Amino acid sequence: MPEWEPVVGLEIHVQLKTRTKMFCRCQNTFATAANTQTCPVCLAFPGALPTPNATAVEWTLKLGLALGCEIAPRALFHRKHYPYPDLPKGYQISQYDEPLCVDGRFVVPGPEGDFEVGIVRAHLEEDAAKTIHVGGATGRIVGSAHSNIDFNRGGTPLVEIVTRPDLHSSDEAKRFLQLLRQTIVELGLSDAEMEKGQLRADANVSVREVGETGFRTRTELKNMNSFNHIARGIDAEARRQIATWESGGEVVQETLDYEVKSDTVTPRRRKEEADDYRYFPEPDLVPLEPETETLERLKSELPELPATRIRRFEHDYGLSYYDAEVLNGSAALAALYERVALDGVDAKAVSNVLMNDFVATGVDPDTVNAGELAKVIAARATIPRSAFAKALAESGDPEFKADTYLGEEVVADTSELEPLVDRVLAANPGQVAAYKGGKEGLLGYFVGQVMKETQGKADPKAVNELLRSKLG
């Protein structure tokens, strides 16, 4: 049996969170009642003219730079025609053969080394309105089944990113998308929440035998609204294609929907009626010609990107890839880590505390006084666990001071702890017998009981030693 590998390219749409829409001055928000953020331009009244949103153009350039793209000296908007109720003009203003950003590469760090994903293009367009199907969702017309359209979304800025078919597993696709999402969020371009449709991804999937260099027929997978669904959809489609080839069949180029419940794909429509969008240059908009000074300014405004920061954390602080990745889950957590670690506290101890105890508190890292937190972490072995937990939970308070928690001392004195240990053992004869019978995992239970008796102030190490000696 030959070994197969998936070949995957992605098409990603990102809604930009500019204040206004792409070609008019309507508010770019969906938080208001349906069809309240509209005007003659985004409702396509005759004679209404589009004006490009300069911020959306700059943000697309910024994203292009972050993706390592070349910025076109001249880019054009085109009309992409297709009739659909959510598209009042009968065409979408998009970019065609002269997009803003081309030919990039995006490096994704991983535990087994980096992999690189080529970016074919990143271009700017407007989103369609939102169709809401009321009743008859199963496809059958039931009673008063109809569709409503909310034009608030119509004309909002959308960036489309197309990758090369450089991804060779569902895991790579997921890692790439998660890092891309984080990069977009940190650049402040979009909240990129998939469940809200702010980030959408379609996958072009084919398979080939390992060692094969050409490409086989690909299919396009749509309708996936979480990172896990994308990964599972790619797996399901790759399995189907491999089975087709192995049974002597032929994969047909088509568009498929992934259905989560059944973990299968179903055809949408055949691609043979190849889409004819009758693209032509938008006559109402002049070409975009990004100026050198603008590009230089945007480059200088780029922050350190998550991929670079993960590798730097590994290198500068001697962290494992896993730790570096978790700490870089948000720019705020990463920044807090650096502020505390640079305060002279052991880098590994800081990462352990932040990744586990601190994250569990839900405190916003941006609100924490790092110097005070550093003192608490440095003293963690000498203060009661309860005081330590309390300090972390209250670390976001503007009045947060390490001294408040450092006053309490750990009870490590055997003469103080011994009567407590005796009491716990006497109160739990069943567990003691079980422990002696070989259930050594019960030690943790006894430690927990003693900690409870002391409100968390006992030194766990001293308690452990006492228990072991008493239990023989």
Ligand SMILES: [Zn+2]
């Ligand atoms: Zn408008």
